[in-house]
Amino acid sequence: MPAPEASAHPEYAVLGKSAPRVDAVDKVTGAARYGADVNLPGQLWATFLHSPHGHARILRIDTSKAEKLPGVIRVVTQDSLGGGATQETLDTVHGMRLSQSLLATDVVRYQGEKIAMVCAVSPEIARDALRHIEVEYELLPTVDTEEQGIHPDAPTIREEAKTVDAIEGSPWADLGQWKNVAQEAHFSVGDVEAGFAEADYIVEGVYRIPRVHQTYLEPHACLARVEASGNVTVWTSTQSIFAIRSGIASSLGIPQNNINVIGQTIGGGFGAKFGTLVHPYAVLLSQMTGRPVKIVYTREQEMVDGRPAPGATIWVKTGVKKDGTVTARQAVGLWDCGCVPGASIHATSRIIGVYDFKNIKYDAYGIHTNKPGTSAYRAPGAPQGSYASEANLNQCAAQIGMDPVQFRLMHMVEDGEQRVNDRKPLTRVAFKETLEAAAELAGWANRSSAVNEGWGVAVGEWTNGAGPGSAVCSLGEDGMLKVFSGAMDITGTDTGFAQIAAEVMGMPFDTVRVIRGDTDSAPFATGSGGSVVLFSMGNAVKRAAESLREKTLALASQHLETPIADLEQVNETNEQGRVIARIRKRGDPETSASLAELGQMALRTTGGPLVGTGTFASEPSHPVIAAHIVKVRVDPDTGVLEPLELHAALDVGFAVNPYEVEGQMEGGAVQGLAWGWMEEMQIQGGRNVNNHLSDYRLPTSMDTPIIRCKYIEVPSENGPFGVKGIGEPVIVPTPAAFHAAVQDATGVWIHDLPLTPERVYFALHPAGKD
Amino acid sequence: MKAFQFIDARDLRSASAALGRDAARTRLLAGGVDLLSELKERIIEPETLVNLKTVPGLNALRLDAKGLTLGTLVTLDQIEFHQGIWKSYTALAEAAQSVGSPQIRNVGTLGGNLCQRPRCWYYRDESINCIKKGGSKCFAAEEEADNKFNAILGGGPSYIVHPSDCATALVALGAMVKYQDARGGMQTVPAEEFFLLPTENPARENVLRHGEILTEVMVPALAGARSTYVKFKEKDSFDWAVSAVAVRAVAAPDGTVRDIRIVLGGVAPRPWRCPRAEGMLKGKRLSAALLNEAAEAALEGSKPLSKNAYKVPLTRVLVRRAVNQAVTGKQMA
Numbered sequence A: 001m002p003a004p005e006a007s008a009h010p011e012y013a014v015l016g017k018s019a020p021r022v023d024a025v026d027k028v029t030g031a032a033r034y035g036a037d038v039n040l041p042g043q044l045w046a047t048f049l050h051s052p053h054g055h056a057r058i059l060r061i062d063t064s065k066a067e068k069l070p071g072v073i074r075v076v077t078q079d080s081l082g083g084g085a086t087q088e089t090l091d092t093v094h095g096m097r098l099s100q101s102l103l104a105t106d107v108v109r110y111q112g113e114k115i116a117m118v119c120a121v122s123p124e125i126a127r128d129a130l131r132h133i134e135v136e137y138e139l140l141p142t143v144d145t146e147e148q149g150i151h152p153d154a155p156t157i158r159e160e161a162k163t164v165d166a167i168e169g170s171p172w173a174d175l176g177q178w179k180n181v182a183q184e185a186h187f188s189v190g191d192v193e194a195g196f197a198e199a200d201y202i203v204e205g206v207y208r209i210p211r212v213h214q215t216y217l218e219p220h221a222c223l224a225r226v227e228a229s230g231n232v233t234v235w236t237s238t239q240s241i242f243a244i245r246s247g248i249a250s251s252l253g254i255p256q257n258n259i260n261v262i263g264q265t266i267g268g269g270f271g272a273k274f275g276t277l278v279h280p281y282a283v284l285l286s287q288m289t290g291r292p293v294k295i296v297y298t299r300e301q302e303m304v305d306g307r308p309a310p311g312a313t314i315w316v317k318t319g320v321k322k323d324g325t326v327t328a329r330q331a332v333g334l335w336d337c338g339c340v341p342g343a344s345i346h347a348t349s350r351i352i353g354v355y356d357f358k359n360i361k362y363d364a365y366g367i368h369t370n371k372p373g374t375s376a377y378r379a380p381g382a383p384q385g386s387y388a389s390e391a392n393l394n395q396c397a398a399q400i401g402m403d404p405v406q407f408r409l410m411h412m413v414e415d416g417e418q419r420v421n422d423r424k425p426l427t428r429v430a431f432k433e434t435l436e437a438a439a440e441l442a443g444w445a446n447r448s449s450a451v452n453e454g455w456g457v458a459v460g461e462w463t464n465g466a467g468p469g470s471a472v473c474s475l476g477e478d479g480m481l482k483v484f485s486g487a488m489d490i491t492g493t494d495t496g497f498a499q500i501a502a503e504v505m506g507m508p509f510d511t512v513r514v515i516r517g518d519t520d521s522a523p524f525a526t527g528s529g530g531s532v533v534l535f536s537m538g539n540a541v542k543r544a545a546e547s548l549r550e551k552t553l554a555l556a557s558q559h560l561e562t563p564i565a566d567l568e569q570v571n572e573t574n575e576q577g578r579v580i581a582r583i584r585k586r587g588d589p590e591t592s593a594s595l596a597e598l599g600q601m602a603l604r605t606t607g608g609p610l611v612g613t614g615t616f617a618s619e620p621s622h623p624v625i626a627a628h629i630v631k632v633r634v635d636p637d638t639g640v641l642e643p644l645e646l647h648a649a650l651d652v653g654f655a656v657n658p659y660e661v662e663g664q665m666e667g668g669a670v671q672g673l674a675w676g677w678m679e680e681m682q683i684q685g686g687r688n689v690n691n692h693l694s695d696y697r698l699p700t701s702m703d704t705p706i707i708r709c710k711y712i713e714v715p716s717e718n719g720p721f722g723v724k725g726i727g728e729p730v731i732v733p734t735p736a737a738f739h740a741a742v743q744d745a746t747g748v749w750i751h752d753l754p755l756t757p758e759r760v761y762f763a764l765h766p767a768g769k770d
Numbered sequence B: 001m002k003a004f005q006f007i008d009a010r011d012l013r014s015a016s017a018a019l020g021r022d023a024a025r026t027r028l029l030a031g032g033v034d035l036l037s038e039l040k041e042r043i044i045e046p047e048t049l050v051n052l053k054t055v056p057g058l059n060a061l062r063l064d065a066k067g068l069t070l071g072t073l074v075t076l077d078q079i080e081f082h083q084g085i086w087k088s089y090t091a092l093a094e095a096a097q098s099v100g101s102p103q104i105r106n107v108g109t110l111g112g113n114l115c116q117r118p119r120c121w122y123y124r125d126e127s128i129n130c131i132k133k134g135g136s137k138c139f140a141a142e143e144e145a146d147n148k149f150n151a152i153l154g155g156g157p158s159y160i161v162h163p164s165d166c167a168t169a170l171v172a173l174g175a176m177v178k179y180q181d182a183r184g185g186m187q188t189v190p191a192e193e194f195f196l197l198p199t200e201n202p203a204r205e206n207v208l209r210h211g212e213i214l215t216e217v218m219v220p221a222l223a224g225a226r227s228t229y230v231k232f233k234e235k236d237s238f239d240w241a242v243s244a245v246a247v248r249a250v251a252a253p254d255g256t257v258r259d260i261r262i263v264l265g266g267v268a269p270r271p272w273r274c275p276r277a278e279g280m281l282k283g284k285r286l287s288a289a290l291l292n293e294a295a296e297a298a299l300e301g302s303k304p305l306s307k308n309a310y311k312v313p314l315t316r317v318l319v320r321r322a323v324n325q326a327v328t329g330k331q332m333a
């Protein structure tokens, strides 16, 4: 990672600088306490009997033998819960909701579905007891893919699912009707048929992108304690302590106010750790046993019973003229939502992109398969939808012989313009600038490739959400600042909070501490996802610091008998060698008070301690794009692909911390690249075959190419200091950019991701198949 | 993981005695890299682990004019960083270096590498009772199975592939394997015969019966020989072989092949020798056409399963590259 320019933003003392992460030492030394690191005396351990089958009717469950094992405290089935209990999971920032019975009743719909839970004095005994639960199954036929699922002869996965009429002109029109439809979304503007009729070329394809797991390093973990009063305390690794609280409350009917959720340091979530997955179970068992109950998932449990990102099969058809005019675009998206609705099918809208296209129609469906339901993964739905859209645009450019960067620039919208799905004209967007920055970084105009090398480009859009939240800044008697909130730090946002508060207060960065409260102590904070945190909570922190600053200045003014306008703040080095802040009368250094003195003085005044609060509800942001350019080399004899270079550009609004921004850009690019290159949950006959990290291929730092990052800053209107949310756009364009580079290197379009050596080999040697 | 008793063996005899005869109850532990994952995933649930690392003398490494002798406890990392092995037994050094990650090579032993159990995901799935675990069928052989990493040669009734990189290299190098048999006697067999096909015993991958302990591997010196190990992984940083080829060759100054051994890895339940391809090359000088013919011959009889046809052309490419490298000392253009 190249060192960001130190000269950036001379107007700020702390912002725009790569301050070290506030949690770095704890994480590097192992002091950080993650979800599984909490233990209580007398705690029990629980685990689950997961279905070994993808689809089966449960004829009989007999837990009596397991119950008799020494050390087993409780064995629970849905029957013993009295039937209707469900787990309610809500991802507030992406508006995604899942609902599923706590334990299976009559039918299991995926391998991994929880059938029973066992609570025992040790994890080993709990695990042993599973073997002693007898379940008799009647196997049912399974649906592995969304394309199998829509087939009229496909097995029925849920009675309540719909059958819809096939969309004419789509590759699946011949089926007449499509089955197993869990959810649908439709959009149409203009006249696509007329558009297609006008076109010189029709470019269409079916683009497949697989289901992938978020593969956070830390599996789900939680410890729950229910006291005699009924009060619940939960320690867990989560992206939102408040979502866990409401999930437990609504799943188990416990008043929200009786639940306290304590967020531990999180070892990755990427969208999968908003809602509850193991939490209500631990609470329920603690209610039943009167003892604390701990659940820690294994990697295999994560792979079979996590809530991964949906795969999708998307047909895209585009009409294009020789001069580059796009006359119409149509798409049908089939999204693999697993056994419950909730996949981000709306992202089929990505065919609109950041362009001026007029005639648009899409139909999107969530199709049931015998897999767990899905959840968010960094920009939910966007990489899948954008892959289909951007890949198809690259094909259009190739068809008319136009440079794919120029082709995009020709259509990209600017401030004041409005896309077919925008309610208002765009403001403060920088699509063209971002793409141009990537092209410049990569040397696109003069790019060269040796034999078997190729280049590809794509862009991916995201608009950060906004979420309500509140923060408190307080100045201590030691002149140090504390920032307090209930926000979970998944990306380095605590460091950003410290920088914002330090800047506003005019204090040195290292005199600020960021403290996380639990749901009992902290005011509500938005979940950490949807790229909302620095935008939303950053505003809350900024406002809290501003309020604190006002109060501090008011006190200083009173004490120094000087109007606020005549006060100034300076940093000085004290006897201990620390840089501390001091407020003084301009032109009269003797009339001064250090922040510590003011902090102490506040305790003796009628105003009391110096505290500022800041709140934020929701304000709009602006769409940004990440633009990626990938260079790849292919070995045509084996099909092996080697990504050589990845150039990434992004509009970040304002980079509070350049290192953190580049970290996000690199991390997102690696995840996007992996999705196009090697990652895939392989499910055959309803069974997950690659549920170990040795078989589920993820690139390591040894596999990834050189990544070069360049961000541009077009400040947002409502983000603190112009911040735009950047955690998510960075994964969106990579699969499509990689796909295009492979075509450039091989001359063949291969639309089924990931582009494994085998797929590439057979695309290059079609005869070699037999 | 189920609780177990742990015994530090003092010598080979006590190790063997502690292992007894019942494979379900005891297991031998070397570096533990493979054994621990089998325990963790409850593929095996022994009551007792017998630690071989406390037996003195099993980690000797000797290189002299006669050849190379490696105790079973020599680690992969010792092999990888041994200049002499790189020089004279390149294929073995390359194979050892290609195993897993540096952490795995630091603790993984040569004996453990040779005796590791298959990676087939049906075998590694606790809930599947496949033929290797005493069940009646090989799930990988089913039409709808995901069998892209399974055997294309020598399969049936089990279709695993032997996962060891060192095994393939050692067979090519003509190594001998020494072990203590069940009666306490020492046996020596060619590495080629050490590994078994499933037709001989579907539950085992080598001749060792429970309680028998591999002690040493000897690689004979061969004047003028050059060897190489070419491994293909789906993921470059660390992975088992999708397919691999080890070749040891002796070439005359004019390039004529005097002697050659070609062994395939990752494609069959044991390292797979290619006698017909070897015969075609002996006494000849390499040409593109000859390499192609030899590669064809090496894959003779291959029968892909439903999803591993890719291995056939892939392995042909690797054969050409490895043969060329071993014979000429140069990488193929």
Ligand SMILES: Cc1cc2nc3c(=O)[nH]c(=O)nc-3n(C[C@H](O)[C@H](O)[C@H](O)COP(=O)(O)OP(=O)(O)OC[C@H]3O[C@@H](n4cnc5c(N)ncnc54)[C@H](O)[C@@H]3O)c2cc1C
Residues within 6 Å of the ligand: A694, B027, B028, B029, B030, B031, B032, B033, B034, B035, B036, B037, B052, B072, B076, B098, B099, B100, B101, B104, B107, B108, B109, B110, B111, B112, B113, B114, B115, B116, B117, B163, B164, B165, B166, B208, B212, B213, B214, B215, B238, B239, B240, B241
């Ligand atoms: C992530 C990962 C990646 C890996 N990648 C590769 C790879 O690329 N290539 C590869 O070849 N291997 C790979 N391995 C497999 C293997 O674990 C290592 O190669 C290692 O060499 C095993 O050695 P060990 O000493 O740890 O064996 P252990 O785990 O101690 O033993 C393995 C097996 O051999 C038996 N055994 C050990 N020593 C003897 C002996 N002297 N006599 C009889 N039986 C014995 C044990 O009982 C056990 O069943 C990988 C493993 C992991 C976990």
